[in-house]
Amino acid sequence: MSLLKDYLGKFINFTPTLERVFFELCTIQEIPKKTHLFKSGDVCHHVHFIEKGFARVYYLLDGRDVTSWFAQEGQVMSAKDSLFTGKPSDYNIQLLEDSKVISINYRKLESKFDEYPALERAARLITIESYLQLDDRIKNILFYTPEERYLRLLENYPNITTRISLGYIASYLGITQETLSRVRARV
Amino acid sequence: MSLLKDYLGKFINFTPTLERVFFELCTIQEIPKKTHLFKSGDVCHHVHFIEKGFARVYYLLDGRDVTSWFAQEGQVMSAKDSLFTGKPSDYNIQLLEDSKVISINYRKLESKFDEYPALERAARLITIESYLQLDDRIKNILFYTPEERYLRLLENYPNITTRISLGYIASYLGITQETLSRVRARV
DNA sequence: TTAATTTTTTGATTTTGGTCAAAGGATTTT
């Protein structure tokens, strides 16, 4: 649990009570790679925190498999389009390595907000963090060439090339794997 | 003020006290077109609500002017990359029509959250709305062709072509204005 | 109303990245 406590520490000052209330909403699991934590079309009720391992969010559009997000140790992920709306999601979540995952029941968390405003504050701040990540992603897509996008991804995930296969990285960058292979040959 | 009250009504149940506290943070102004509400490099402390008119968020990258967001009557806009971080923004905000703008002091708003959790809740829900808008924008860019993106934009802003010049729309769609002109000729 | 400016369209050409296909490596399974 220690990575999760570190992560949340940026957003909340845990009292013993708050800590107990929060961690009662969590379940921890060891899950083998390739497992799907979530499938598109379902409604998402959980936020997943990666204690160990690597996961991706992706979607399928007329046969194409497009990765839209990665999460490694110390990061959260969810099908937020569904989590925030209660509607079925466009996204899937899949583990790319054997992982240790803490899943937080977001519906139960929401139900604590009236009693524990500190939890609602943490949720707000984490939503802001998610917003800023998306904003960065859009800047990347709109302002930079594929080569620049690849280099910037490597800054955020220095070891991604040893952990994640080329095709997933390419689709995250919005290019084909052939193009990424050529970019890589150049740099 | 009535558009703003309608907008906020989706996120908060105003008591007379809350309403007074909130609207004390607001200033309303009539501002001529082409005025900049905000310039990149500055730190943003306000959220702007468009009561009347049209505005865009854009940034400049080695000479290119790229529009990243539009807001018309009933919508909010801000340089959120700065608003949420306190760092200088990459974005500019400019009015494209003579407008009536309500500006909300976000720093003062934040300072009310401890005393009025309902305000923090509204802020959280509006942040979620912003997140979902960005998520939609990314899906648009990654999944659809320029022609499809244009048609989808028209669904959200049916009258945009009569109000906003082609170049701004093109850069929002991630294409050149020549390409948009040809797309338009086809449809 | 005319002149000036800005916006939009059209054309020719170039560039970038996509597609299709196949070969080479690496990893996993039997």
Next chain:
DNA sequence: AAAATCCTTTGACCAAAATCAAAAAATTAA
């Protein structure tokens, strides 16, 4: 260890959009 599968690279060709340039249309200012 061999076979099978999966992942990555390379090549030839193609398509979409960018770029450069200029003309036409619309808007604004004089």
